[in-house]
Amino acid sequence: MTTNNQNKEVSWFKKLFWPIFLSVGLSGLVFGVVFLFSILGILSLFSEDNLELEPNTILHLKIEGPIKEVSNAEFDPMTLSLNAQIGLSDILYGLEQAAKDENVKGIYIDIGDINCGMATAQELRSGIAKFKKSGKFVVAYNSGEYVSQKAYYISSIANETYAFPNSIFEWKGLGGELIFLKGLLDKLDIELEIIRGSENDFKSAVEPFFRKSMSDSSRVQVERYLNSMWSVYLSEVGDSRNLSEDSLSSFAEFLKIRDVKDAVSYGLLDGAKYRDEVEKILMSKTKSKSVDDLVFFDFSKYCKKIFIENQELVDVSDPQIAVIVGEGEISVDGSGMSSNEICDYFSEVRNNKNIKAVVFRVNSPGGSALASEEIWREVALTNKKKPVIVSMGDVAASGGYYVSAGATRIFANSSTITGSIGVFGVIPYTGKMFENKLGIAFDYASTHPHSVLSLNKKLTEDELNITKEEVDEIYQLFLSRVSNGRNMDIDVVHQIARGRVWTGQDALDNGLIDELGGLKEAISFARKKAGIKNDMILYYPKVEENKFESLIEALNEEENTQINSGAIKGYEFLNKITHSIKKVENLKGIQMRLPYDIEIN
Numbered sequence: 259m260t261t262n263n264q265n266k267e268v269s270w271f272k273k274l275f276w277p278i279f280l281s282v283g284l285s286g287l288v289f290g291v292v293f294l295f296s297i298l299g300i301l302s303l304f305s306e307d308n309l310e311l312e313p314n315t316i317l318h319l320k321i322e323g324p325i326k327e328v329s330n331a332e333f334d335p336m337t338l339s340l341n342a343q344i345g346l347s348d349i350l351y352g353l354e355q356a357a358k359d360e361n362v363k364g365i366y367i368d369i370g371d372i373n374c375g376m377a378t379a380q381e382l383r384s385g386i387a388k389f390k391k392s393g394k395f396v397v398a399y400n401s402g403e404y405v406s407q408k409a410y411y412i413s414s415i416a417n418e419t420y421a422f423p424n425s426i427f428e429w430k431g432l433g434g435e436l437i438f439l440k441g442l443l444d445k446l447d448i449e450l451e452i453i454r455g456s457e458n459d460f461k462s463a464v465e466p467f468f469r470k471s472m473s474d475s476s477r478v479q480v481e482r483y484l485n486s487m488w489s490v491y492l493s494e495v496g497d498s499r500n501l502s503e504d505s506l507s508s509f510a511e512f513l514k515i516r517d518v519k520d521a522v523s524y525g526l527l528d529g530a531k532y533r534d535e536v537e538k539i540l541m542s543k544t545k546s547k548s549v550d551d552l553v554f555f556d557f558s559k560y561c562k563k564i565f566i567e568n569q570e571l572v573d574v575s576d577p578q579i580a581v582i583v584g585e586g587e588i589s590v591d592g593s594g595m596s597s598n599e600i601c602d603y604f605s606e607v608r609n610n611k612n613i614k615a616v617v618f619r620v621n622s623p624g625g626s627a628l629a630s631e632e633i634w635r636e637v638a639l640t641n642k643k644k645p646v647i648v649s650m651g652d653v654a655a656s657g658g659y660y661v662s663a664g665a666t667r668i669f670a671n672s673s674t675i676t677g678s679i680g681v682f683g684v685i686p687y688t689g690k691m692f693e694n695k696l697g698i699a700f701d702y703a704s705t706h707p708h709s710v711l712s713l714n715k716k717l718t719e720d721e722l723n724i725t726k727e728e729v730d731e732i733y734q735l736f737l738s739r740v741s742n743g744r745n746m747d748i749d750v751v752h753q754i755a756r757g758r759v760w761t762g763q764d765a766l767d768n769g770l771i772d773e774l775g776g777l778k779e780a781i782s783f784a785r786k787k788a789g790i791k792n793d794m795i796l797y798y799p800k801v802e803e804n805k806f807e808s809l810i811e812a813l814n815e816e817e818n819t820q821i822n823s824g825a826i827k828g829y830e831f832l833n834k835i836t837h838s839i840k841k842v843e844n845l846k847g848i849q850m851r852l853p854y855d856i857e858i859n
Contacts, residue, residue: 311361311560312553314544317352319557321412322370322402325349325378327585327621327651328799329562344558346378346651347583347619347797350778351568352561353385357392363544364395365557366536367416369409370402375652376487376673377762379408381776383415383494390417395543399536400527404428405518410526411491414498418539421518423530429515432484432491438466447694451685451717453726454757455733461680461757463656479759483675486761490672501525569801577796578614579784580607581777588625588633588657595622597629603798604636608643613796614788616646617780618665624657627681627732631660634739638664645787649780650674650771655759656681659770660736663743666787668771669780670762677770679740680757681733683725689714744769 329345356362367386372379390396397420398413404426413419421427443450450467462476472480492503501524509515509524521527531539537549546552582603586594607613618637624630640646641664648654648662650670655678662668670676692698692714700714708721717725737755741748746769754760754768765771773779781795 311359311555313361314363314546315361315553315555316363316540316544317356317365317557317560318368318554319349319365320368320370321372321382321409323373325372325374325382327583327619328797329801344562346381347581347777348558348561348565349382350385351565352557353389355564356557356560357389357394362394364397364540365389366540366554367396367398367413369398369400369413371404371406372409372412374408375675376408376411376491377650377652377671377675377776379412380490380494380671380673381651383412384776385778386412386415390415397536397540397543399531399533400425400518401533405521407432407491410521411495414495414526418528419526420529420531420536420539421521421527423518423532425518427515427518427521427526429510429521429526430513431510432488434480434484436466436472438470440466440468440470443467447691449687449690449716451687451722451725453683453685453722453729455681455736456730457752458680458682458733458757460759461678461682463678463757464682464684467684475758482764483759483761486763487673490763495526499525566801569797572794572796573800575794576612577794578612578788578790578792579617579781579795580610580613580615580798581617581619581781581795582607582798583619583621584633584661585619585621585651588622588629588661590626590629590632594625595629595633597626597632599799600633601636604633604640607798608636608640613644614790615644615784616640617649617777617784618646618662619649619651619777619780620654620658620662621651622658622661623653623655624660624678627657627660630657631735633661634664637661641666645784647780647784647787649775649777650676650762656757660739663740665743667773667780667783669773669775669783670765670771671776672761672763672774674762674765675759676762676765677754677760678757679736679751679755681729681736682757683729685717685725686713687716689716740770 324343325346326343327346329348330343353365356365365386374382386396395418396416397418398416400409400413400419400421402409402422402425405421405428407428407430410419410427410429450464452464452468454461454464459473459475460479462473462479465473465476489503492506495501496503496506505524515521515524515526518527518530522530534549537552540552541547541549544552580603582600584595584600586592588595588597590596591598604616607616637646645666646664648665648668650658650662650668651674653675654662654670655676659676659679689700692700700712702710702712702715704710707718711721737748737751740746740751740755744751754770760768760770762771762774766774773783775783784790
């Protein structure tokens with residue numbers, strides 16, 4: 259009886275399961291097709307052929323968060339939002355075009371908590387200064403809970419600079435905090451064998467792993483480039499605000515400026531204002547009768563649109579200058595400056611007969627010695643056929659300098675961090691940790707004395723000496739690359755090398771770069787060097803419109819999500835420690851890397 263009931267249930271299941279399964283599957287397929295066509299239809303609404311502004315338009319430039327070399331957008335499926343970053347190249351191009359756009363009356367800069375290096379801030383500030391020469395106004399509003407020195411540095415170039423009345427105002431000089439992991443490694447019973455190139459006493463990237471504080475040589479170079487940056491900062495802010503450098507330095511020395519009202523009283527700001535009060539100032543500049551009459555347009559959309567349109571046109575024309583952008587840590591393959599990717603770009607432009615000159619934008623603290631050599635070779639090969647001009651960003655140090663050394667000419671901003679010509683290797687020993695913490699032991703059998711190389715087995719004296727020789731060979735190769743590229747005696751290069759970091763200004767004085775200037779100055783030089791008259795410039799990686807990004811941006815345009823800043827700061831601190839520990843795992847092969855990850859604030 260039970261068997262018959264079971265058979266009936268199975269038979270009933272077979273009869274119903276497949277029809278239900280197929281109907282649900284087909285329904286899902288139909289829904290997916292309809293949804294896809296709906297999305298494509300919506301996307302078509304956002305694809306405007308031309309960008310035409312209304313007369314008297316004010317471009318609203320909101321500067322907040324990270325500023326990278328190229329624009330990037332990542333979709334977060336958990337929050338259904340788009341994390342978009344506007345690229346420096348887009349901003350600079352947008353400022354150039356806005357200066358010539360007859361419908362643009364001026365720019366309203368809304369600046370909050372930003373994350374970029376001093377050199378990027380310097381280039382952005384320079385771009386705004388060039389826009390001002392068109393005669394159009396620039397009004398800046400510092401809208402964050404506190405006004406950082408970097409945010410103020412950018413906003414101080416405006417015709418008028420204001421801030422929220424109750425905001426904290428940071429004016430204390432430049433400084434940085436370094437994380438040292440020696441105590442943690444000791445507690446874990448992890449030993450690291452550190453091998454640096456001969457006399458690379460300034461190559462302090464590995465100090466956090468075997469020291470608990472900065473060495474004297476490290477402190478000398480860090481304080482040197484901080485003071486150099488601060489000097490440039492005071493000079494430029496002083497010129498913009500008609501204040502003496504001594505006065506500005508004194509304000510920081512005695513912490514005289516603590517909030518926006520102090521900044522106003524000492525002449526750093528034109529006023530403490532609420533947003534609606536700033537809007538009234540904009541009304542007077544555009545002769546508008548009410549706030550509703552003000553015509554705002556998102557600057558990020560403006561510059562992205564015109565930059566994409568320009569690149570699409572250039573790509574099908576005959577561009578004569580190529581700009582190759584390399585950003586992040588150098589590796590053979592990865593999300594930073596990948597030698598596989600950069601080498602492909604150089605190979606393409608080298609064999610493109612229309613391209614007469616190449617500008618290589620480098621923003622990297624270095625990384626893999628092997629990947630650096632691969633990129634250097636492509637730069638050298640290209641430079642034999644057409645001039646390669648390097649433009650350094652926030653940092654072009656160690657491997658970042660290595661890949662630049664073979665260029666015809668090197669540009670850097672005065673606040674660029676460069677140099678760090680040196681190499682190191684890190685070999686962890688984890689055998690004691692496994693034995694003491696987990697009770698795990700290791701034993702070995704081999705045919706030859708050096709057959710087993712393991713993190714759980716200490717190097718013998720012979721193995722350590724061989725490794726040191728390899729590191730020194732790469733350092734000597736580094737010196738020769740710089741010596742040949744810069745036409746300097748190798749002993750002279752060694753004296754300014756030894757892993758030491760320099761600012762762009764110091765690098766100009768000691769011959770490591772040729773000229774102070776940003777990306778636009780490098781492009782201008784490349785145009786003159788190759789005798790180019792047109793403005794056709796093709797960027798790599800190639801720029802193209804992201805329809806999905808346009809849709810998400812439109813859907814999220816009115817959203818304003820607030821996140822607890824304290825939670826973010828706590829997460830960022832823990833993330834720094836985790837990132838530092840992970841770096842040990844990723845140190846494969848000999849390294850050309852900037853000393854420390856130092857955050858200047």
